[in-house]
Amino acid sequence: MRKILSLALAFAMLLTLAAVASADDVVTIKLMMSNTQQTGVSAAVEAFNKAYEGKYVCEAEYLAFDNVFETIEVSMQQSTAEFDVFAADGPNIGAYVNRGYLTPLNDYITAEEFASFTPAMQDEVTVGDAIYGAAMGDSELVMYYNTALLEQAGIDPAELFAGVDGEHRISWEKLVETAKAAQAAVDPDGSQGIIGIEFQQVGRTYQMNVLANDRGGANIAEGGLSVDGVINSTPWIEALTWYQQQVNDGVFSKGIAAGDTSSYFMAGKIIFYLGTTALPGTFDNNGFTTYGYTYKPFFEGHEADVTTCCGSWAVGMNPKTEKAEAAAEFIKYLCIYDGSDVYINASGMLPALSRQFTDELIAAKPYLAIAQYEGANTALVRAKTPAFNEYSTSVNALWENVRNGADPAQAAQDCVDELTTAFLEYEE
Amino acid sequence: MTPNAKRTLGHIVLYIVFILIAVIALFPILYVFLASFRTDEEIFKYAFPFTRDTILPVRWTVENYITIFRDFGFGMAVMNTSFVVLVLIPVNLLVASLAGYAFAFYNFRGKNALFAVFMISFMVPIDSVALPLYTMITKMGLVNTRWALILPSISNGLAMFLFTQFFRGIPVSLLEAARIDGANLREVFFRIVVPLSVPIFITAGLMIFVNEWNNYLWPLLVTRSPEMRTIQVSLAYFKDENETFWSLVYAAASISTIVPVLLFLPLQKYFVQGITAGGVKG
Numbered sequence: 001m002r003k004i005l006s007l008a009l010a011f012a013m014l015l016t017l018a019a020v021a022s023a024d025d026v027v028t029i030k031l032m033m034s035n036t037q038q039t040g041v042s043a044a045v046e047a048f049n050k051a052y053e054g055k056y057v058c059e060a061e062y063l064a065f066d067n068v069f070e071t072i073e074v075s076m077q078q079s080t081a082e083f084d085v086f087a088a089d090g091p092n093i094g095a096y097v098n099r100g101y102l103t104p105l106n107d108y109i110t111a112e113e114f115a116s117f118t119p120a121m122q123d124e125v126t127v128g129d130a131i132y133g134a135a136m137g138d139s140e141l142v143m144y145y146n147t148a149l150l151e152q153a154g155i156d157p158a159e160l161f162a163g164v165d166g167e168h169r170i171s172w173e174k175l176v177e178t179a180k181a182a183q184a185a186v187d188p189d190g191s192q193g194i195i196g197i198e199f200q201q202v203g204r205t206y207q208m209n210v211l212a213n214d215r216g217g218a219n220i221a222e223g224g225l226s227v228d229g230v231i232n233s234t235p236w237i238e239a240l241t242w243y244q245q246q247v248n249d250g251v252f253s254k255g256i257a258a259g260d261t262s263s264y265f266m267a268g269k270i271i272f273y274l275g276t277t278a279l280p281g282t283f284d285n286n287g288f289t290t291y292g293y294t295y296k297p298f299f300e301g302h303e304a305d306v307t308t309c310c311g312s313w314a315v316g317m318n319p320k321t322e323k324a325e326a327a328a329e330f331i332k333y334l335c336i337y338d339g340s341d342v343y344i345n346a347s348g349m350l351p352a353l354s355r356q357f358t359d360e361l362i363a364a365k366p367y368l369a370i371a372q373y374e375g376a377n378t379a380l381v382r383a384k385t386p387a388f389n390e391y392s393t394s395v396n397a398l399w400e401n402v403r404n405g406a407d408p409a410q411a412a413q414d415c416v417d418e419l420t421t422a423f424l425e426y427e428e
Numbered sequence: 429m430t431p432n433a434k435r436t437l438g439h440i441v442l443y444i445v446f447i448l449i450a451v452i453a454l455f456p457i458l459y460v461f462l463a464s465f466r467t468d469e470e471i472f473k474y475a476f477p478f479t480r481d482t483i484l485p486v487r488w489t490v491e492n493y494i495t496i497f498r499d500f501g502f503g504m505a506v507m508n509t510s511f512v513v514l515v516l517i518p519v520n521l522l523v524a525s526l527a528g529y530a531f532a533f534y535n536f537r538g539k540n541a542l543f544a545v546f547m548i549s550f551m552v553p554i555d556s557v558a559l560p561l562y563t564m565i566t567k568m569g570l571v572n573t574r575w576a577l578i579l580p581s582i583s584n585g586l587a588m589f590l591f592t593q594f595f596r597g598i599p600v601s602l603l604e605a606a607r608i609d610g611a612n613l614r615e616v617f618f619r620i621v622v623p624l625s626v627p628i629f630i631t632a633g634l635m636i637f638v639n640e641w642n643n644y645l646w647p648l649l650v651t652r653s654p655e656m657r658t659i660q661v662s663l664a665y666f667k668d669e670n671e672t673f674w675s676l677v678y679a680a681a682s683i684s685t686i687v688p689v690l691l692f693l694p695l696q697k698y699f700v701q702g703i704t705a706g707g708v709k710g
Contacts, residue, residue: 032652036668061652064664074649078563082571193476200670259672260472267472275670282670286469 027326028057032071032086035062037136037313040347044339048330051338056326058085076101076318084321085330088133090124090311091206091382091392094224097127098386098426103319104130108328113336120310120379121352127384133314134335137349139276140371140379141207141296141308148290149194149271153185161294166373169306172214172242172297175272179251182271193269196251200265200275201258203403205395206309206382207274212239213307213380214299224385225423231398232412240398240408247403254403265291277371281348293367295374310379312349350375390422457685459483464492464678471674492679496666501654502680505662512577512658513640520636521629523583528591529617533603543592550585554645562649576650577658581640587632594628595621630698634691641688659684 179196217235
């Protein structure tokens with residue numbers, strides 16, 4: 001009996017050791033991601049763990065959108081390998097590269113694989129000749145409108161936007177005129193606070209800059225460390241002046257924060273609303289259905305300058321990781337191969353890969369046809385600069401100052417002066 | 429106008445001013461509390477023009493409270509915060525009161541320098557020491573554990589200062605009498621000093637409670653998983669890139685506010701006593 005027990009015990013120990021040895025072979029990689037991407041990414045992570053069972057395991061932490069940036073700074077400044085892979089918002093990639101937070105992926109992503117991304121998304125993750133991340137998805141600017149409000153104002157959207165496509169858009173000038181007419185009809189004394197036109201991310205460089213871009217203005221000078229002659233140029237001053245005029249006329253809002261605009265739109269307080277392609281998901285979640293969408297406007301006389309903003313989250317690799325192979329495999333799975341399809345289907349994000357714009361996808365989400373056109377023809381990535389944090393802070397303030405009554409030319413010059421000083425730190 | 433009428437009029441004006449100040453102070457809290465019982469759509473729909481419906485819910489709902497606990501794990505955040513607070517208050521009070529006792533009744537070499545160090549410790553904002561502290565916690569492997577929330581807050585310089593100041597007001601002869609009667613040091617502290625110092629214990633306890641209950645930066649840095657999040661950190665999760673779920677924020681903020689208020693209301697008289705006693709004696 002004792003012999004049998006001893007044998008059983010030895011066998012059990014052998015099994016345990018084998019299990020431990022087997023578990024040791026599995027490489028665990030840690031991912032830090034924004035919780036705004038949790039739906040799509042968690043589905044892709046689950047698929048990854050299944051596909052690479054016994055080889056790799058990905059453990060993901062989802063942080064609140066506002067906390068992601070602080071956590072990256074703190075964790076990376078301490079040079080820890082707490083995360084092997086992390087969410088890097090597209091425009092921040094230059095800054096992260098400058099601070100040594102990202103490792104080049106050229107050894108892991110082939111030229112052919114990289115070419116599968118749309119041109120704008122290739123541009124967004126490239127610094128010099130090196131690839132520092134892979135885009136999970138993309139975003140595009142679309143103009144939504146409240147059909148109920150337009151109907152109440154006696155304006156037929158079908159008639160208003162008849163014949164509109166990527167080549168033939170409604171102009172900003174006509175849009176303002178229509179918005180004023182609609183406001184006068186639905187809110188004649190202004191007591192209901194109906195807003196004519198609003199950007200989803202009002203006061204933020206991401207979307208507001210298109211007003212200057214639409215007049216031929218650039219976001220930043222070549223090299224990414226100067227805005228002199230850019231932000232204080234004629235297109236910018238004209239755009240800022242035009243915007244201020246519309247705010248003063250009550251067409252654009254004053255005092256509403258970017259985080260609240262979608263709620264105002266869904267509550268029937270905004271007639272024309274320029275926002276990202278991620279918004280229909282939010283509308284669905286809130287049961288909001290009385291909306292339509294079309295191409296964003298252009299400025300008369302600047303038909304060739306029409307621009308849309310784009311970009312989204314990318315995934316980058318921590319230079320301190322000791323699991324580079326596994327991390328690279330995960331990045332490719334999530335952004336290029338099967339995981340990307342899982343992510344796009346589950347998240348409703350705009351694809352960053354050209355192959356994903358299928359007829360089925362467009363049929364299921366017709367607004368993506370607009371996004372696909374814009375992505376291929378009008379998309380402009382945000383200012384590529386290692387000082388993007390300083391850039392966005394300063395340019396956000398410029399738009400807000402002008403919204404609140406500052407002299408556009410003076411405010412633009414102040415912004416240029418501020419950024420010129422800030423950029424000095426980055427000059428070699 | 430008679431002097432009595434003048435006095436009455438003065439009182440009326442004074443009360444009107446007081447009521448006005450109270451309304452201004454309480455309005456945001458009242459708005460948050462009432463808005464926690466309405467939907468986001470309703471909040472924005474009735475934002476303009478400013479009417480009764482801007483403040484009072486048109487359709488009352490407790491769905492926000494259900495949602496934050498069911499879908500956002502707010503219960504776990506409340507439990508984590510409560511756990512941290514319940515551990516830190518007694519530990520902190522013990523450490524701070526013993527340190528205060530030593531500073532108040534004993535003379536030793538370097539006492540003043542050490543006291544100055546303690547004083548400086550509560551004057552330096554947490555923001556400035558957060559990064560080195562984070563490095564230390566990372567090296568100890570404590571990130572994303574409750575230890576990371578508790579260890580750095582085990583001693584509180586301000587509480588120690590308050591205890592020292594309060595204890596200095598207790599006559600030394602009282603302690604000497606106890607020693608003559610045969611009490612050892614522990615008995616002197618727990619049987620003589622502590623019962624005499626209830627207001628300062630309550631004051632320091634409330635201060636520690638409020639500090640930890642509202643602590644945001646440090647828990648943000650050292651917690652990652654939903655199982656470790658505290659109340660203030662979890663408030664950031666009622667938001668995504670496209671919208672802020674204000675009704676949920678208001679519901680969570682209401683709960684976050686009610687607990688300290690319920691503690692302060694019955695204990696406020698001790699709090700004031702403790703602050704004034706600790707602040708002026710020395």
